[in-house]
Amino acid sequence: MNPTKISACNVNVFYGASQAIKDVSLELADKSVTAFIGPSGCGKSTFLRCLNRMNDTIDICRVTGDIRLDGQDINAASVDPVQLRAQVGMVFQKPNPFPKSIYDNVAYGPRIHGLTQNRTELDEIVESSLRAAALWDEVKDRLRQPGTGLSGGQQQRLCIARAIATRPEVILMDEPCSALDPIATAQIDDLIHQMAQDFCVIIVTHSMSQARRVSDRTAYFHMGNMVEYGETEQIFINPREKLTETYVSGRIG
């Protein structure tokens, strides 16, 4: 296993009075892909959103426990969530390009974080991000057209390019292929493999085949508990827990 990028210890999440995550502890390795699987409502997305403090935007949500990125407590008072989210990018379930041009979508992050000195540098970031998201060849002639005019799969790759463009260290993906067809899904799978060379990628997915294809390690969540966490091959072929076995064999969920 690569060195640990994120370590979570005794994390609990509450929505008002109900508890969505119960005492979850795990370590996420750098430059690899970790998949979170589990039935709907098991808390995997909620846990993912703890890692870039997106749960802060929900008024009734409360997070306890210790989450460290490179040893730094991300919930510490000294940490600005805005800075944290620049380090920890996120791709959502439904493609959500801004109502702007393709270029401006990708350039948005570098612009607000002042990553570039001039136009040429910005152009370079946009191009390299779009190339990394395997979208460059399809859109290079229409960078000024609205990002919302692309197909669903292209929009999702645009969102990935947008996330990459801020030069994050971690990329969180919340069911990135649930709205896409198998061909677009296969493209994204390839992308995830590519991204694992540079980033710590964490993906929530409902598709067990996708988890098996793309991830190095897998965590199985059930009813707010993390039931099992280990090498993907081991989780799918030789699970230690009964609950994991029933889920990955397709008997529930």
Place this chain on the structure above:
Amino acid sequence: MTALAFGILLLATIVAYALNRHAASRLRARGQPLHSLVGHHAGFAALLVLVPVLVLILLWLGLQGPVISRLLMGGLPQGVLDGLDTGAVQLIEAEITSIAGGRIFGTPEDWKLAAAARLVDLRLMSGQMLLLAVSLLALALIALARHKVAPEFRARQSFESIVTGLMVFASIVAVFTTVGIVASLVFEAGRFFAIVPIHEFLFGLNWEPQIPIRADQIAAEGAFGWVPVLVGTLVITVVALVVSVPIGLMSAIYLNEFAAPRARAIIKPVLEILAGVPTVVYGFFAVLTVAPALRSAGAALGMDVSPNTALAAGGVMAIMLIPFISSFADDALSAVPRALRDGALALGATRAETMLNVLFPAALPGIVGGVLLAVSRAIGETMIVVMAAGLMAKLTLNPLDSVTTVTVQIVTLLIGDTSFDNPKTLAAFALGLMLFLVTLVINVFALRIVRKYREAYD
């Protein structure tokens, strides 16, 4: 009689509904598969009775007056109406009507008393015939509806086509009312332009409509150039928008993105109270509070401020428009999908950046639409400017000066002694037509802007 006719209508509708409901339920209870639901059979019967009978009653009520009057006047003794003009004939008819109503003045001729008695008879007969016709038609329709109940009868389709017809009728009524209003405006304005040349009205720089009504009155010669009135309207509108658009938008942004739930729960209703204040109250506020305050502030600075400034009227109008703009913008911002907000926040955008770069542009069509609707309201607003703006049409762009507006001039032209063949009165219709055209153009413009941005963003 009329009330009784409506009573019969109601009763017949209920009976038809109940009968068909019962009949359809019985069919179903016997195990026959019905094409339509029981409720559709019943609703069909109710509408089949309600609509024609209602039309009959309304037509009867509309036509019985003229028909009775024809019969009455035709039955008068030979020769009594010879040589009388329309006005005198109408006078005689009115006298007969009031005698029939029991109000007798002086000693009317015998033939008038006889005619009054005949009028009472005619009215009674009409009422009875109405009841008879309504009852017969209702019975026939109930029977027809009941006869239609059968397993294969497509009651749902029939019911829906009647309802569709009613909806088409309702929208036609709305359209024709608008057409009628425009036609009357155009007609009266046409009479005005026959007296005052249209280029004089459109390009004239003087507005002095106080011309004599009678030949012996002493008054000005009269000038009907609407430019100063239009400019006055625009000055007040611009003042109102300059104040209300920034305040409205910023309060919407604050309420939507930054306010704590508790603050929002207090501020939003307070803003909405502003929208509920009657404009006449805003008028008081402008005349009694804002205008004197402006005047004394101006005096303190050594400026001569007129007692009814465009600034006071426009500023108070702005207060009226704030909740309008704010609630439109708030709705537009709330309608932006949460996914967009999350997307921006997840990139490390601050709330301010998210609002300015993502939410605001996405909500822009709705916001622009709201602002342009506010413009239409400002231009058409009457009560505040009647109370707070001036009466004299002065061609000036200075908001500290006294200006008048199109609506104020329409009001002043139409109150008091008026005769409807005089250019002074007809000018009001010309102004009304222009006001209508200006607002129409702005509304069309607003719709186009909204559509353009929508195409770019979806």
